[in-house]
Amino acid sequence: MGRYYTELADVLTAAGVVVAVDDVNAGWESRARSSGGFAAAPLGVVWHHTASSATPYSDLSYMCHGSADAPIGNVLLDRNGVVWPIAAGAANTQGKGGPVTLSRGTVPVDAGNSQLFAIEAANSGTGEAWPAQQVDAYFATSNALNALFGNTPTDVITHAVNDPPVCWTDRKIDPATSAGVRGPWVPAPVSSSGTWAIGDIRAECAHRAGNPPPPTPGGLMFTILDIDGTDVAFGGNMDAHGIAAQITWLNPERYAACARLGAPVVTAAATDLANCDLLGPVPPGFNAAQFANVIT
Numbered sequence: 001m002g003r004y005y006t007e008l009a010d011v012l013t014a015a016g017v018v019v020a021v022d023d024v025n026a027g028w029e030s031r032a033r034s035s036g037g038f039a040a041a042p043l044g045v046v047w048h049h050t051a052s053s054a055t056p057y058s059d060l061s062y063m064c065h066g067s068a069d070a071p072i073g074n075v076l077l078d079r080n081g082v083v084w085p086i087a088a089g090a091a092n093t094q095g096k097g098g099p100v101t102l103s104r105g106t107v108p109v110d111a112g113n114s115q116l117f118a119i120e121a122a123n124s125g126t127g128e129a130w131p132a133q134q135v136d137a138y139f140a141t142s143n144a145l146n147a148l149f150g151n152t153p154t155d156v157i158t159h160a161v162n163d164p165p166v167c168w169t170d171r172k173i174d175p176a177t178s179a180g181v182r183g184p185w186v187p188a189p190v191s192s193s194g195t196w197a198i199g200d201i202r203a204e205c206a207h208r209a210g211n212p213p214p215p216t217p218g219g220l221m222f223t224i225l226d227i228d229g230t231d232v233a234f235g236g237n238m239d240a241h242g243i244a245a246q247i248t249w250l251n252p253e254r255y256a257a258c259a260r261l262g263a264p265v266v267t268a269a270a271t272d273l274a275n276c277d278l279l280g281p282v283p284p285g286f287n288a289a290q291f292a293n294v295i296t
Contacts (some may be wrong), residue, residue, distance in 0.1 A: 002037025004029060004088040005117075005148065007254045008075070010235065014222040014258040015144035017137055018082045024060040025084050031064070031071050032089025035114055042117040044102040044155035045142045046094060047201065048073065049123040049174040059122060060084055073120035081137035086120075093118045094159070102155045116157075117145055125176045125193075132183030139208045146205075147260050153209040154202040158195065224250065224258055224265040227273075232283045235263070236276065246295075247276045249283040 005011075006029040009019045021028065052059055056078040063072040063086050071087035078084065094112030101107075107115045121138060123130060143153050159172040177194025178187045187200040223238040225247065233255050236247035250258060259265070270290060278291040288294045 002032075002035070002039050002089060003041070004032065004037045006088050007148075007257050008085055008088060010248065010250070010254045011144050011148050011257045011261065012083055012141060014235065014261050014263045015140050016222065017140050017144065018080075020082050020084050022057075024057060025064050025076075025086055028064075028085040029088050031087040031091075033069075033071065033087070033092050033113060035090050037089040039114065041104075041149040041151075042145075043104050043107055043115050043149075044100075044117070044151060044157055045145050046112065046116050046118045046157055046159060047138070047142070047175050047196075048093060048118055048120045048159050049125045049176065050076070050120050051125045051174065052122065053124045053128070054122075056082070056084060056122065059120075060086070063120065073118040075119055075141065077119055077121040077134060077137055077141060079122050079131055079134050081131070081133035083137065083141055090114045091118060093120065100157055102157075103152045104150065104155070117149070119145075121175060123175070123180075125174055127177055127194075128180055130181045135181060135183050135185065139205060143205055143209050144261055148257055153205040156198070156201055156205055158198050158201070222258070222263050224255065224263050225268045225272075226265055228267050228269050230270070230285060232285060234268075234273075234276075234278075238266075246279050247273070248279045249281060251283075 012019050050059055059076055063076060064070055069092040071091045073093045074087050074091045076084040076086060090113055092113050094116055096110050098107050098109045098112055119141060142156055146153055146155050159174045173191060173193040173195050175196050178189040178196050179194055181187060185204050187196040190197045221238060222235060225234040225236060233250045234247040235250045235258055273290050276291055277293045277295055279295050282288055282294060
């Protein structure tokens with residue numbers, strides 16, 4: 001069966017990325033190409049663009065269901081910086097290419113679909129602007145994924161020819177174009193199509209890989225809540241004054257993933273949960289009456 005990264009939404013949320021699921025991409029936790037889940041943790045993250053001007057709904061419909069090669073990519077990053085999970089298992093999108101060597105090993109020729117994790121970012125690739133919030137989410141998502149897989153932040157490749165040792169193929173231009181990138185970081189172009197320089201992407205991934213700052217009053221941060229005297233922990237958005245509304249039970253796997261991403265840990269009492277809405281299942285040793293509401 002292989003490994004399905006069903007903790008993906010929690011991991012990205014902990015990294016400050018907005019994650020969305022609706023009826024189109026529902027079921028992403030068990031979705032994969034014919035080979036199933038990953039035989040081992042992906043060796044890196046591939047940066048793509050969709051070459052589409054469609055809405056997220058239309059892109060997702062094609063990527064999850066409409067293409068004969070579905071699922072296409074593992075996540076869709078929309079223009080507002082929202083990530084839509086597509087497939088927790090291996091997906092189709094890399095196509096023929098390689099080999100490429102990353103920190104934990106070499107992806108063999110034409111094995112990218114089963115050994116790499118793909119971000120499909122919504123952009124036409126022909127001069128459309130890349131909003132700053134989308135670019136920021138691209139880096140946050142890439143870094144969170146590589147941390148989850150046990151990779152370095154620089155274990156990223158593009159789908160295009162710009163530096164043959166670290167690209168996947170010479171048939172593509174994505175991501176492009178660099179002239180459309182908005183915000184303080186702008187990559188150099190390395191092709192006439194404006195393909196982003198992989199060296200610039202990797203350097204910025206490394207630059208942004210530090211731990212997040214502590215929350216400030218009015219600002220929210222995903223925080224791990226260890227319940228005093230138990231082995232149970234929850235995750236929730238907190239500001240400097242305490243828990244903000246909704247929490248989720250973190251099983252050991254999710255707890256480890258959030259901790260690797262630098263989510264701060266605070267100790268809370270079981271009585272503190274009375275003002276919280278619990279999203280999802282009630283953990284062993286607790287009951288629904290201990291929470292303000294249980295939403296499943």
